[in-house]
Amino acid sequence: MKTHYLNYVAGLSLIFLMASCGNQGSETSQVLGGSAAEQAYVAPGEYDEFYAFMSGGYSGQITAYGLPSGRLLKEIPVFSKYPENGYGYSEETKAMFNTSYGEVPWDDSHHIELSQTDGEFDGRWLFVNGNNTPRIARVDLTTFETVEILEIPDVAGLHCAPFITENSEYLVSGTRFSVPIPQKDVPIDTYKKNFKGLINYVSVDPEHGHMELAFQIEMPGFNYDLARNGKGKSHGWSFLTTYNSEQEHSLLEVNASQKDKDLMAVINWKKAEQYMKEGKFTERETSYFHNLMNEETSIAESEEKTLTKILDPKECPDMVYFIPVPKSPHGCDVDPTGEYIVGNGKLSADMSVYSFDKIMKAIEEKNFDGEFDGIPIISYEAALDGIVKKPGLGPLHTEFDGRGNAYTTFFISSEVVKWDVASKEILDRQSTFYSPGHLVIPGGETKKPDGKYLVAMNKITKDRYLPTGPELAHSAQLFDISGDKMKLILDFPTKGEPHYAQAIAADKIQPNSVKFYDIENNKHPYATLGESKTRVERDGDEVHVYMTAIRSHLAPDNIEGFKVGDKVYFHLTNLEQDWDVPHGFAIQGATNAELLVMPGQTRTLLWEPKRPGVFAFYCTDFCSALHQEMSGYARVSPKGSNVPLKWGLNEKLRENEQAAHDFYEKAKQNANIGK
Amino acid sequence: MSLKQKSRLPQILMLLGVLSLGAVFLFPLWQITLDAAQFPGGLKMHIWINKISGSEKNIIQNINILNHYIGMQYIEPDSIPELKYFPLVAYSMMAIGLISLVLNKAWAYLSWFIIIAILGALGIYDFYLWLYDYGHNLDPKAPIKVPGMTYMPPLLGEKDLLNFYVTSYPHLGSGFLGLSTLLSFAAFWVKRKS
Numbered sequence: 001m002k003t004h005y006l007n008y009v010a011g012l013s014l015i016f017l018m019a020s021c022g023n024q025g026s027e028t029s030q031v032l033g034g035s036a037a038e039q040a041y042v043a044p045g046e047y048d049e050f051y052a053f054m055s056g057g058y059s060g061q062i063t064a065y066g067l068p069s070g071r072l073l074k075e076i077p078v079f080s081k082y083p084e085n086g087y088g089y090s091e092e093t094k095a096m097f098n099t100s101y102g103e104v105p106w107d108d109s110h111h112i113e114l115s116q117t118d119g120e121f122d123g124r125w126l127f128v129n130g131n132n133t134p135r136i137a138r139v140d141l142t143t144f145e146t147v148e149i150l151e152i153p154d155v156a157g158l159h160c161a162p163f164i165t166e167n168s169e170y171l172v173s174g175t176r177f178s179v180p181i182p183q184k185d186v187p188i189d190t191y192k193k194n195f196k197g198l199i200n201y202v203s204v205d206p207e208h209g210h211m212e213l214a215f216q217i218e219m220p221g222f223n224y225d226l227a228r229n230g231k232g233k234s235h236g237w238s239f240l241t242t243y244n245s246e247q248e249h250s251l252l253e254v255n256a257s258q259k260d261k262d263l264m265a266v267i268n269w270k271k272a273e274q275y276m277k278e279g280k281f282t283e284r285e286t287s288y289f290h291n292l293m294n295e296e297t298s299i300a301e302s303e304e305k306t307l308t309k310i311l312d313p314k315e316c317p318d319m320v321y322f323i324p325v326p327k328s329p330h331g332c333d334v335d336p337t338g339e340y341i342v343g344n345g346k347l348s349a350d351m352s353v354y355s356f357d358k359i360m361k362a363i364e365e366k367n368f369d370g371e372f373d374g375i376p377i378i379s380y381e382a383a384l385d386g387i388v389k390k391p392g393l394g395p396l397h398t399e400f401d402g403r404g405n406a407y408t409t410f411f412i413s414s415e416v417v418k419w420d421v422a423s424k425e426i427l428d429r430q431s432t433f434y435s436p437g438h439l440v441i442p443g444g445e446t447k448k449p450d451g452k453y454l455v456a457m458n459k460i461t462k463d464r465y466l467p468t469g470p471e472l473a474h475s476a477q478l479f480d481i482s483g484d485k486m487k488l489i490l491d492f493p494t495k496g497e498p499h500y501a502q503a504i505a506a507d508k509i510q511p512n513s514v515k516f517y518d519i520e521n522n523k524h525p526y527a528t529l530g531e532s533k534t535r536v537e538r539d540g541d542e543v544h545v546y547m548t549a550i551r552s553h554l555a556p557d558n559i560e561g562f563k564v565g566d567k568v569y570f571h572l573t574n575l576e577q578d579w580d581v582p583h584g585f586a587i588q589g590a591t592n593a594e595l596l597v598m599p600g601q602t603r604t605l606l607w608e609p610k611r612p613g614v615f616a617f618y619c620t621d622f623c624s625a626l627h628q629e630m631s632g633y634a635r636v637s638p639k640g641s642n643v644p645l646k647w648g649l650n651e652k653l654r655e656n657e658q659a660a661h662d663f664y665e666k667a668k669q670n671a672n673i674g675k
Numbered sequence: 676m677s678l679k680q681k682s683r684l685p686q687i688l689m690l691l692g693v694l695s696l697g698a699v700f701l702f703p704l705w706q707i708t709l710d711a712a713q714f715p716g717g718l719k720m721h722i723w724i725n726k727i728s729g730s731e732k733n734i735i736q737n738i739n740i741l742n743h744y745i746g747m748q749y750i751e752p753d754s755i756p757e758l759k760y761f762p763l764v765a766y767s768m769m770a771i772g773l774i775s776l777v778l779n780k781a782w783a784y785l786s787w788f789i790i791i792a793i794l795g796a797l798g799i800y801d802f803y804l805w806l807y808d809y810g811h812n813l814d815p816k817a818p819i820k821v822p823g824m825t826y827m828p829p830l831l832g833e834k835d836l837l838n839f840y841v842t843s844y845p846h847l848g849s850g851f852l853g854l855s856t857l858l859s860f861a862a863f864w865v866k867r868k869s
Contacts, residue, residue: 551740576740577733625744626818 040490042069052503055109059496070492079107079130083593091604095300100287104133110499119166119447123508127162134158150211153288160224171202174224191249195221220373232338234356236270241329261324271319281309296523314374324380331397344395355385399444401451409436434460442503454479515579517600524602526571549583550575551624557632561645568607584620609636685866692858693772695851702847710840725762746817784863
């Protein structure tokens with residue numbers, strides 16, 4: 001282990017030699033003492049103190065972990081279809097994947113934002129961005145299910161999203177890549193002339209959480225990278241880092257790294273709201289999709305939208321400013337008081353910390369250093385509060401502990417550095433393994449951080465765990481930050497590539513967690529509310545099977561009369577009303593997926609039988625002692641055959657609903673004879 | 676003064692007795708708890724004078740699902756006639772209690788006491804018969820058959836039934852019923868002494 005580690009260090013020695021602060025910290029074997037293990041230990045049957053929600057990066061999903069144990073609680077499917085439970089394959093969830101490009105079954109999820117009330121997490125919803133096909137998704141934290149996806153039009157690479165304001169008024173979402181707006185066929189080297197970047201303000205309905213694209217601000221063609229919103233006194237303002245203010249379009253790693261300073265956008269969104277009210281926007285025709293899970297039917301519905309409202313900073317004075325930030329900033333983080341804004345210039349040797357009060361004063365005194373495309377550039381010196389000198393190499397992201405300290409990840413020097421926000425003094429540094437991207441402290445971006453733990457999410461794994469071939473899980477390290485020095489207490493692999501994560505006290509979510517869906521509220525049009533209502537109906541070559549599941553049988557479990565070429569819809573209602581009794585449904589020859597149906601829920605699988613025969617179907621969730629018996633047969637006859645549609649459960653197969661009703665009435669009487 | 680007060684005491688006791696009887700509509704008579712590893716907190720079934728409820732809304736469905744594996748009959752409150760006529764009996768006894776209170780005679784209190792005591796004993800015997808029936812009258816086609824095994828829950832006490840540890844004890848409603856019986860006897864006693 002140690003040799004490998006040293007090899008790795010040697011491999012990056014050139015970079016490390018550049019670091020004046022090349023403190024590589026202690027070896028992990030020394031750090032993980034007995035007391036550290038105890039701190040991360042959550043005894044069997046006990047609960048973690050926090051939920052940590054990690055984005056999945058290229059998995060497109062979200063994972064929920066417990067802290068401090070690092071135990072994986074659930075993978076929540078969001079932007080990627082998930083055959084494991086039928087998300088994106090069932091008829092009810094297909095519409096979640098609709099976009100202006102058609103069905104897009106995957107995305108790259110980056111930044112988790114939990115809903116906030118008065119600058120604190122309220123545990124209601126979780127928002128996450130899809131990077132590649134610009135989208136924002138909402139997860140309901142009572143069910144841990146994706147319930148809404150909104151496409152963002154005319155942007156490219158929605159990386160700078162979905163950063164939330166302190167009362168969840170808006171999700172601020174900027175484009176990573178600038179593109180021609182509206183899209184048109186132009187030579188790429190006309191970038192400077194034709195390419196623009198949109199910053200989107202997505203409003204969140206305070207009662208239901210529904211998202212709506214409120215307005216877009218048309219900005220110069222930079223790359224908008226990350227953002228944070230003000231809090232407390234700076235509430236009403238957004239801060240967004242940019243890179244490529246060189247406005248280059250090729251070999252960005254060199255060409256977009258030439259300027260000493262790039263620009264941070266500072267947006268007064270209250271002012272923008274005022275301009276919207278005054279009607280100072282222009283409308284543009286476009287196309288984007290809004291997909292929403294209907295709470296009553298539990299069916300996702302898609303709506304295409306065709307208009308956006310755009311504000312132009314040139315027409316709207318005092319709405320947008322720029323501030324210079326040293327060399328290609330990445331993260332841009334606001335401390336719990338709302339006064340300090342940290343610009344992490346990833347190629348800079350120092351970190352610039354800005355003061356909100358000074359920014360306001362500079363704006364008031366018009367202390368500007370020129371302008372870019374009509375947008376005033378605030379003087380760097382006037383806005384600057386101070387500089388953290390030589391903190392490390394490659395600063396990316398900063399979070400806060402609520403005790404006046406900031407914690408910044410350094411990608412190149414592979415460490416987390418703790419520093420004092422007011423004095424800019426460096427207090428501690430600890431190595432991570434290896435090269436951290438984001439870090440998360442529970443509530444670390446809110447007004448009231450819970451500064452007990454810190455998780456660094458690393459981009460490089462190499463020798464941290466037993467090898468698994470060329471592709472490795474990403475590693476995360478958990479630090480106890482309650483003392484003066486950060487202490488590594490746990491190391492755990494994660495799913496996909498977590499970028500940002502947010503963590504929240506368990507007691508803000510646990511009491512509201514839904515155990516099962518109340519079947520009395522099931523308004524699904526194909527729900528079968530009781531075994532006596534099970535039936536099969538044919539409409540041309542469409543066949544609808546109204547099926548129920550309850551321990552330990554599917555009803556009906558014998559069906560005849562399907563024909564090759566039919567489109568068979570199995571509408572399975574789980575009649576259970578108890579916690580943790582899902583039933584599954586799988587049928588041979590299905591070319592899509594299976595269904596996993598929660599108690600009280602209805603889900604539909606389309607099956608298109610391709611050849612005659614008798615095909616088995618069964619419950620895929622080991623639901624009960626007689627789970628293996630929970631199965632049935634579907635008979636498929638050749639196209640044009642006259643085998644009638646018949647179905648049943650432990651009876652002579654029947655052909656109509658009245659027979660089914662009579663059967664169950666008789667069964668009920670039989671059951672009562674003994675009394 | 677003190678004599679007058681004393682003469683009122685039996686009526687007050689009887690009134691309290693009648694009110695206690697009314698409390699059977701507010702609290703369950705019996706609680707049967709099924710404990711097993713997979714059911715944290717246990718499944719608690721409450722038997723009332725007029726209904727069956729439980730620690731969760733769907734308790735009967737969930738117990739029925741478990742019971743059908745061993746061939747027990749479905750518990751269907753609608754087909755248990757006692758849940759319909761027991762409340763009428765209770766209302767009648769409350770009415771008779773009020774009449775005895777107006778009569779304010781020792782024999783009236785004593786009669787009421789004897790009737791309620793007999794009814795209470797009959798109620799418990801009836802409950803026992805139901806438990807016996809549920810526990811012994813099993814479907815011969817049950818998926819799980821354990822030779823010689825029956826599943827009658829204890830009337831009073833605790834018992835292992837396959838994976839469940841079953842606990843059966845009176846609940847608050849029975850307490851009030853007992854209290855009502857004692858109060859009527861006290862009314863009789865005080866009246867007779869005076």
